[in-house]
Amino acid sequence: MKTTTSSKLRIIIPVIIYLIIWEALAIYIDSRVLLVSPVKVIVRLFELASTWSFFSSILFSLERIFLGLIIAIITAFITAILSARSRIVKDMLEPIIMVMKATPVASIVILVLIWVSSRNLSVVISFMMVFPVMHTSIYEGITNVDRKLLEMAKVYSVSLRKKIRYLYIPEIASYFESGITISLGLCFKSGIAAEVIAIPDGSIGEKLYEAKLYLATSDLFAWTLTIILLAKGFERFLLFLTRCLLTHMEVS
Amino acid sequence: MEIRNISKSFEGKVVFSSLNLHIHEGCTTIISGASGIGKTTLFNLILGLEEPDGGAIEGFGKVSALFQEDRLIESLSVMNNLLLVTQDKKRAENMLSSLSLFGEEKSRVFTLSGGMKRRIALIRALLTDYDTLLLDEPFTGLDDESKRASASLIKKEVASRTLIVITHEKSDADLLGAEYIISFDGVEVSEQRL
Structure with a gap:
């Protein structure tokens, strides 16, 4: 206590x-333009929160960032498993992952804008930010499973289902959690940055762009605070879900 | 059960070259020798965890084993560790009872002492379906009473199947009622009928 x-x-x-x-x-x-006080930010946040467009903007952006995140996690699981099983797949994926990690977000945003509509840009950007981090984390988890326990499972002919549940999932879980912590912040920051560049109607990015345009610093701070709270809230929620799942399976 | 002309090297270091061993089927055989002469490598070769560079291993059938380390899943309960290898919960409970571990079914392995973990690892090896049981230093960390109880359970469970025990404690032969003892120093092999 x-x-x-x-x-x-x-x-x-x-x-x-x-x-x-x-x-x-x-x-x-x-100066209200150069630096707005924290009290005024909170007051402005409450004012914004009393309008429907505040929530519809959050919903618009969250929906797309979350969709990108989920697709990235599922894809990362598949590619990490395939990479752990096949050297060829690992070698083929390595340059893609490296390029995705190293390319600046702005370059990706402009390039992706050529291929997809601005409305769905944050789905792609969120995916591009989360996928390489999660792929690497899950791959590390799979390849770090204790070799001696795997030998034990082989000798005792432990079923694949039990091996996944008791050997692989607990090992992957810790890497998954650190991957989520790193990539969630990244995907929110990049997703919103992409919206500021593409300005899709009704997004958080559009609201940030308008704040910049009209020099509404209190709005800018209020929206930034909202984004931080959303990113942190989502991170906590996903980690909570992961831990619940592990406890339910008696592997944590 | 034959080990014929086995050779095995690790990064140029020869562990065995043309090792030959005959194991009597349905008997208890002790394999003893000094540390570092390749007893555990032999154990891994019989289990199929290592491939020999040359030679053949024949006639061992389905093999179960107690490793030198316990290799339990520490975060799982005792019973869930045992249920990894069997569906027969009742049999697992009876074995736990005979090794004074009744009531520990739900305890997580990491909360137990070294001796308790050793006994659980032994029970797991005995619960598996096998023709040959290999035990690598089975009584490590056990007190005399636990040793006697474990030896008695091993003899009862193995019955007429083949038991091979790797140990450097020759007194283990008496505890397990061994019929043969094979001493080897990596090159020379001598078999003695007890």
Whole structure:
């Protein structure tokens, strides 16, 4: 109990200090365009949250980013399993993964805009950001399963279903969790950045673009805060789901 | 049961060259020798976990084994570790009972002592369907009473099947009522009828 309280304080105290510094800077600069105070951001966030377009924008962007994320995770599972089973598949995928990891988001966005409509751009961008990270994480998980336990399973003729459930899933889970933590932040940031470039109607990206256009700094901060909360919320939700699944299967 | 002209090397280091062994079917045989002469490599060769560079291994049928390490899934319960190799929960419970582990079915393996883990690993090996049972240092970490109980369970379960025990403790031969003891130093092999 004492530890929980002290660990919470270790998070809360720096946040409060930064908020005070922010507020002081905003008072000192005294410009609504250059730096808006945290209190005004919160007030603006509540104002935005009282409109239907706030939620419809969130829904629009979330739907597409989440779709890209799910397709990426499923594809990563398939390619990681195939790579672990076949050297040829691994060698063939390696350059694709490397290129996807190294290419700047802006280049991908402009290139993809030629191929797909701006409405679905964030699906593709979200996929492109999540897939290489998740592929590498899941592949690492599969290839790191204890060789001695695999030998044990071979000697005792343990069924494939039990091997997957008790040997592979627990090992993959920890790599999956770290992959999700890294890629979720990336996919939200890149997905929204892509929307700012493509400006699909009714997206969060469009709202950010409008904030920039009209120098509405409080809107910009309020939307940014919303994106951070959404990304963090989704990360927690997915990790919670993963842990529930593992506990249910008695593998954690 | 024959091991014929087996040779095995690892990165140029020769472990066996033309090793020949005859194992008596349906008997208990102890294989002893000093550490590092290739007992565990021989064990892996019989299990099919290593391929010999040359020679043949014949007549062992279905082989079950107790590894030198316990190789249990630490995060799983005792019973779930045993159910990996059998559907017969009742038989698993009886074996747990005979090795003083009754009541530990739901305990996660990582919470148990080394001796308890060894006994669970032994039960798992005995629950598997086999013609030949290989045990690599089966009594490591067990006190005298657990050793006696484990030896008695092994003898009862193996019955008329073939048992091969790799050990450097010659007293294990008496505990298991072994009929043959094969001593080898990697080159010379000598068999003794007990």
